[in-house]
Amino acid sequence: MRFIFKTSYAQDLSLAKHEGHRFWYGLLGLLLLAAPWLLSEYLLAQLTFILIYSVVGLGLMMLAGFTGLFSIGHAAFLGVGAYTQAVLTNMGWPFPLAMAAAGLLSAAVGVVVGLPALRVKGIYLGIATLSFGFIVEEVFARWESVTGGNTGKTVSAPQMLGWAADTGSSFYFVCLVVTVLATLACLNLLRSPTGRAFVAIRDSEISAQSMGIHLAYYKTLSFAFSAALAGIGGALYAHQIRFLTPDQFNIIQSIDLLLMVVIGGLGFIHGVFLGAIFLIGLPQAISVVKDFLPEAIGGAPGLKAVVYGAVLVAFVLFEPMGLYGRWLKIRAYLQLFPFYRQGMFKRQKSFQKSDRLK
């Protein structure tokens, strides 16, 4: 068990709460910095994908995990960012400028979606975002002069001031910097009044409103912030994948993103990264295991869907706090050893109460 003695106000303000944090996050940082020399080209590309999905996931986590607004159309924001980046980069814009534009445009779209979404909650919001996702996907497919339609659009390498990130490792560093900045932005936002307002809205809209939180403003802000991060992630995604087609931003992608934050652990920043590792790692794990399975199972096209679905069901049933929740339990077990009890994290059994009372 660790007891933190607070001896200065700076301790309350600092992001790293104790020496353990500094040590482990420092080590993680060093490992990530050294990754291009430690990993093969292929693994590095996968790590880059994990970082990119983390940025997108941070956005969705702020929206779903911290504001309690679920979006089933988040791939649309990813797509807006990706196509903006593609168009601007191909026009010769420097990388940071194009990425900022991608984020801003995505945020603007997020506000447009967020405004009507303010009137609806729960499942209606899900359906509104789902509909929006379908519409945006169709726009990508039909607006051929800009997006190249279904034939796809190629994206050139990111460049700025004569330097181009055209190798795997240089682009990896670009992604790493963006991810770290996005994470810090989220962490800092969460401990500011804005972040507290988000969490208050998640826990109870009416109590938040009674405490003087302007629901419409903060919900729109949350949508905009989330969409901006998704757009920035989309910009990186465009460079990493080099070739954009509308079906990369379809409903499956949206559900994958949602699956990522749910499996990672809703309401935890760590959950985003665990979820991203899971989302990128699972197809790799499946392709490794495939060879050992009989042909009828291993070679079947539906295997991936079955595994994804089964894992999702298992998490909702047995581990609603996600991978990070599992880690919290393991940590509590180790810290309290031998006093950990079975029921410490048990969900309270409850009956459902209706939202629609007259």
Place this chain on the structure above:
Amino acid sequence: MQFVQLVISGVALGCIYGLIALGFVLIYKATETVSFAQGELMMLGAFGGLVCMTVLGFPFWLAVLAAMAGMALFGLLLERALIRPILGQPAFSIVMLTIGVGYVARGLITMLPGFGTDTHVLPVPYKDQLLQAGGLIVPMEQLMVMVLTAVLSGLLFALFRYTKLGIAMQASSQNQLAAYYMGIPVQRLNGLVWALAAVMAAIAGLLLAPITFVHANMGFIGLKAFPAAVVGGFTSLPGALVGGIIIGVVESLAGFYLPEGFKDIAAYVVVLIMLMVKPNGLFGERLSKKV
């Protein structure tokens, strides 16, 4: 005349949407959760009917009954094994759970060797028959859809309105705990609701199969039934049907009069407008939330 013809095919398509939407509304009305697996249940029902007819060689009526009974059992099992353990958890958990169930169902069907990845034709007795009346042509398949949908939604409406069972379902949807205190077996009721919804899905699948085909991805049409349910108001059974028909007709007209591409998104444009103008739908109850 062409306009009328378009409207008729739109209504037929809309009835399918309405039929799937009825499943959503049924589950929502009774348990206040939303099932994203409804489209996949429909796909399973269609495959069940197909297997009964082609592999087992059942006659048509027996195959339909068998598929419906099988799906009812599947619905019961689904509720018992997966939904009941997380009763009372946030509604979103159940949404994610049903998305997972949908993935598994779709994946398992495609994993069936040499069967699941193909598209199949469901051999129904009324295939390729046409009904002609005053220059209008109505395929028998579409007529069947319209008639059966009307009958089914009438039956469901009566169930909720007049029977003890339906009223118990309404009570448990408003406050499960209070319903429990009143002696309503909430959990068994939920099982029944899921079974009923699965049967509805099976019927929708069997009706849709002659119009399209039977294949693993036919469940995606379920995503178009959401707009139908929302337009009708998520809590109204006749509303789901009307919503489905509106969506179907708009889609059919948009496919003909508007440029290519509008057909696929017409339903979603309609639902977004609806959510902006009248979030509770056409027939939904206007309700506010208590703290």
